[in-house]
Amino acid sequence: MQDHRSSPAPSWRNSTILGPYDPDAIRRLKNRVDGDVFAGASGTLVRAMIADGLVDELNLFRYPLTGGQGPRLFPADARPLKMRLESHRAFDYGVLHLKCRLI
DSSP: OOOOSSSOOOOSSTOOOOSSOHHHHHHHHHSSSSSOOOOOOOOOHHHHHHHHOSSSSEEEEEEOOOOOOSOOOOOTTTTOOOOOEEEEEEEEEEEEEEEEEEE
């Protein structure tokens, strides 16, 4: 999330800039919109949102390679999450997409 005081207006349709991370602002946005709120490409943001109970669904992509090191989506000290697999898709190049609902 960007600081709205120094950022230009969002150029994507149906976009809202909330400013620095604020779980209450995200809750208000979720309650106000009709449909889904999407956050992608930021493991830091997604980890914080999971910890604050703001994530209803995860779209996980599993790649057929190992990186060895790096940040984890689910830290070792995180509380266990229960998920239900909603759908899955295997791509020809080996990537597996898992759509999971947190329960």
